[in-house]
Amino acid sequence: xxxxxxxxxxxxxxxxxxxxxxxxxxxxxxxxxxxxxxxxxxxxxxxxxxxxxxxxxxxxxxxxxxxxxxxxxxxxxxxxxxxxxxxxxxxxxxxxxxxxxxxxxxxxxxxxxxxxxxxxxxxxxxxxxxxxxxxxxxxxxxxxxxxxxxxxxxxxxxxxxxxxxxxxxxxxxxxxxxxxxx
Amino acid sequence: xxxxxxxxxxxxxxxxxxxxxxxxxxxxxxxxxxxxxxxxxxxxxxxxxxxxxxxxxxxxxxxxxxxxxxxxxxxxxxxxxxxxxxxxxxxxxxxxxxxxxxxxxxxxxxxxxxxxxxxxxxxxxxxxxxxxxxxxxxxxxxxxxxxxxxxxxxxxxxxxxxxxxxxxxxxxxxxxxxxxxxxxxxxxxxxxxxxxxxxxxxxxxxxxxxxxxxxxxxxxxxxxxxxxxxxxxx
Numbered sequence: 001x002x003x004x005x006x007x008x009x010x011x012x013x014x015x016x017x018x019x020x021x022x023x024x025x026x027x028x029x030x031x032x033x034x035x036x037x038x039x040x041x042x043x044x045x046x047x048x049x050x051x052x053x054x055x056x057x058x059x060x061x062x063x064x065x066x067x068x069x070x071x072x073x074x075x076x077x078x079x080x081x082x083x084x085x086x087x088x089x090x091x092x093x094x095x096x097x098x099x100x101x102x103x104x105x106x107x108x109x110x111x112x113x114x115x116x117x118x119x120x121x122x123x124x125x126x127x128x129x130x131x132x133x134x135x136x137x138x139x140x141x142x143x144x145x146x147x148x149x150x151x152x153x154x155x156x157x158x159x160x161x162x163x164x165x166x167x168x169x170x171x172x173x174x175x176x177x178x179x180x181x182x
Numbered sequence: 183x184x185x186x187x188x189x190x191x192x193x194x195x196x197x198x199x200x201x202x203x204x205x206x207x208x209x210x211x212x213x214x215x216x217x218x219x220x221x222x223x224x225x226x227x228x229x230x231x232x233x234x235x236x237x238x239x240x241x242x243x244x245x246x247x248x249x250x251x252x253x254x255x256x257x258x259x260x261x262x263x264x265x266x267x268x269x270x271x272x273x274x275x276x277x278x279x280x281x282x283x284x285x286x287x288x289x290x291x292x293x294x295x296x297x298x299x300x301x302x303x304x305x306x307x308x309x310x311x312x313x314x315x316x317x318x319x320x321x322x323x324x325x326x327x328x329x330x331x332x333x334x335x336x337x338x339x340x341x342x343x344x345x346x347x348x349x350x351x352x353x354x355x356x357x358x359x360x361x362x363x364x365x366x367x368x369x370x371x372x373x374x375x376x377x378x379x380x381x382x383x384x385x386x387x388x389x390x391x392x393x394x395x396x397x398x399x400x401x402x403x404x405x406x407x408x409x410x411x412x413x414x415x416x
Contacts, residue, residue: 001266001267001408002264002266002267002268002405002408003192003193003196003266003378003379003382003405004192004196004197004266004353004379004382004405004406004407005353005355005382005383005404005405005406006196006197006198006355006374006379006380006382006383007197007198007353007354007355008198008341008354008355008356008370008371008373008374008383009205009207009354009370010341010343010354011341012289012291013279013281013287013289013291013292014279014341015289016279016287016288016289016303016304016305017277017278017279017304017305017341017343018277018279018343020236043210043211044209044210044211044214045210047210049211051291055352057225057228057229057230057349059224059225065224065225065228066228066231067228067229067231067348068231069186069224069227069228069348070224070228082230083230084229084230105223105224105225108223108225111225113225113226113349115349115352117354118211119207119211120205120207120208120209120210120211120212121200121208121211121212122197122198122199122200122202122205122208122370122373123197123198123200124352124354125213126220126349128225142221143218143220146218147218152215171210171211171212171213172210172211172212172213172214173214176213176214176215178218179213179215179217179218180217180218180219180220181217181218181219181220182220182222182226182349182350
């Protein structure tokens with residue numbers, strides 16, 4: 001077995017290397033199922049990060065991942081839907097994505113997989129975005145139901161506000177987001 | 183869903199701790215609550231698989247993206263992307279970015295008083311071939327000062343970003359150059375506590391890769407997490 005190459009921080013200067021045009025748009029804004037997910041990334045002092053990068057990966061609206069290891073051919077792939085998004089935070093620490101709610105992959109509730117990269121993070125962080133209108137599925141989800149701390153569990157569920165879904169990310173402190181050891 | 187074969191956990195000491203006080207930016211950004219161990223499901227063993235649609239013909243040659251040639255020492259950086267069992271990771275996206283030969287990034291936040299080079303942006307991408315091999319032509323990046331502590335300088339490095347085959351194998355790292363005198367003073371390089379793991383971030387000068395009268399060659403293999411042998415029970 002070979003030892004893995006170590007992780008190093010993405011640093012403060014990735015903006016000309018990693019973001020790309022349309023990276024935050026997984027579907028067209030006119031898609032009848034389009035949802036906008038917005039959030040801000042905060043540090044332990046409550047200050048926003050203007051040098052973070054958020055990546056998301058998700059199944060399509062039927063719950064199928066575009067990947068060779070998801071061979072459930074009864075759930076068709078959608079033309080043009082990859083399921084990956086990438087968005088740098090702006091000067092106010094904000095990111096946003098336009099996407100669709102993925103279908104459930106039982107026994108897990110519908111969710112979007114998230115990676116957080118930033119200056120000061122020597123390894124990226126994993127978390128998940130779950131949906132507020134999926135109370136029954138969320139209650140049966142293996143990850144969510146394993147969390148006894150209600151406030152910690154709540155950090156994984158987006159909140160509806162003014163027609164968008166809010167998902168703020170707190171890297172540290174009492175309000176810290178639930179991060180995952182993947 | 184039936185059980186899936188997840189990815190193995192890396193040996194302790196392979197990756198830096200989030201909380202690394204010598205690197206000041208970790209102080210308010212390192213999580214202070216324990217991470218929640220997540221058994222791998224389809225969400226983690228899948229990930230973005232790229233086609234060729236985003237590749238431009240000059241994406242892997244950072245010396246030909248402008249009208250003129252950039253200043254600095256032209257180099258070839260190549261290597262294989264392997265999984266933890268030594269198998270090539272094929273058709274994998276490799277993205278890089280770096281500063282110029284004077285140690286300056288094309289980024290408005292970089293205030294290092296070194297010249298920008300109008301012929302160098304410093305970003306590239308390519309896909310690995312059937313042997314897992316990537317190859318870039320670029321110029322050797324310079325060292326540069328940063329504000330972490332008094333007289334702090336980053337050793338020359340190229341940033342690398344990879345997904346491999348799954349969301350779980352995502353890796354962002356930095357490739358360093360052999361024999362750099364700044365290694366021992368750099369808290370980011372030293373954040374990897376296992377010295378054998380640190381060595382794996384250093385490229386190797388390679389004469390056969392070097393092209394006569396044209397460019398020095400460096401080899402750097404990248405190893406992503408290996409796979410569990412047997413599917414886990416759901």
